[in-house]
Amino acid sequence: MPQKRASRQCVITGNWKMHKTIPEAESFVRTLTPLIESSQAKVCLAIPYTALSSLSELCKILKSFLILGAQNMHAMEEGAFTGEISGQMLIDAGAKFVLLGHSERRKLFHEDSSMIHQKVKQALINGLQPVVCVGESQEEHAQGKRKIILEEQIQDSLGGLSADEIVKIHLAYEPVWAIGTGKTATPQEAQAAHSFCRQVIESQWNKEVAQALVIQYGGSVNESNSAKLLEMSDIDGLLVGGASLSPISFSKIVNSVNL
Numbered sequence: 001m002p003q004k005r006a007s008r009q010c011v012i013t014g015n016w017k018m019h020k021t022i023p024e025a026e027s028f029v030r031t032l033t034p035l036i037e038s039s040q041a042k043v044c045l046a047i048p049y050t051a052l053s054s055l056s057e058l059c060k061i062l063k064s065f066l067i068l069g070a071q072n073m074h075a076m077e078e079g080a081f082t083g084e085i086s087g088q089m090l091i092d093a094g095a096k097f098v099l100l101g102h103s104e105r106r107k108l109f110h111e112d113s114s115m116i117h118q119k120v121k122q123a124l125i126n127g128l129q130p131v132v133c134v135g136e137s138q139e140e141h142a143q144g145k146r147k148i149i150l151e152e153q154i155q156d157s158l159g160g161l162s163a164d165e166i167v168k169i170h171l172a173y174e175p176v177w178a179i180g181t182g183k184t185a186t187p188q189e190a191q192a193a194h195s196f197c198r199q200v201i202e203s204q205w206n207k208e209v210a211q212a213l214v215i216q217y218g219g220s221v222n223e224s225n226s227a228k229l230l231e232m233s234d235i236d237g238l239l240v241g242g243a244s245l246s247p248i249s250f251s252k253i254v255n256s257v258n259l
């Protein structure tokens with residue numbers, strides 16, 4: 001078992017994006033739960049808002065240790081924001097965490113790091129764990145700008161938070177060029193990026209916080225590449241999109257933690 005596992009828990013998160021009705025979500029959880037019984041990982045699912053209440057009830061009935069979360073939230077406590085959802089509403093529906101700053105939110109819905117910063121603060125106020133996504137685009141990758149982008153996104157999304165707040169957050173390194181493309185970063189490439197993120201956290205806060213921070217990798221993770229990624233000392237978990245839609249593939253990824 002690599003050293004990191006002793007100090008940082010391994011977290012596997014499925015991100016369903018805009019997939020699954022309530023019956024489909026329930027059927028997924030019923031199939032998945034017995035398949036991951038002996039997993040050593042913390043297993044999380046970022047699911048559609050509509051399925052949160054019913055899945056949290058179902059998890060109680062099945063005595064499942066799955067942790068449920070959402071894929072976005074609004075930065076304000078409440079108000080005239082038609083179509084939006086608040087942190088308190090997510091807690092109310094059974095969410096324990098929320099993905100913030102996913103590249104699809106940044107790109108398709110024009111969310112910038114300062115907006116993400118406000119959302120992180122609001123999530124923490126509500127007792128939701130923010131999972132903050134960072135990562136460079138294809139163009140930035142080609143221009144060798146990965147470090148600049150990561151530093152900028154971490155600084156702008158998390159700057160000003162206290163060390164006590166940072167330890168409540170998870171980071172997800174998701175190179176945009178690897179999301180949904182089948183082009184995973186190599187374990188070495190992802191390790192280098194994670195190690196760099198940890199350095200940025202150490203320089204902005206302190207070593208203890210940087211060492212405690214869980215950093216998940218996301219971008220075309222599947223059952224064939226998950227074990228190799230998890231062997232890397234700074235990769236503490238995985239954020240899985242497409243391959244989290246099937247309980248069989250997702251269970252194989254979850255169980256690759258035990259290999």
Ligand code: PGA
Pocket residue numbers: 015174178179180181182218219220221239240241242243
């Ligand atoms: P993918 O998505 O696994 O389908 O590449 C990952 C993500 O968007 O979180």
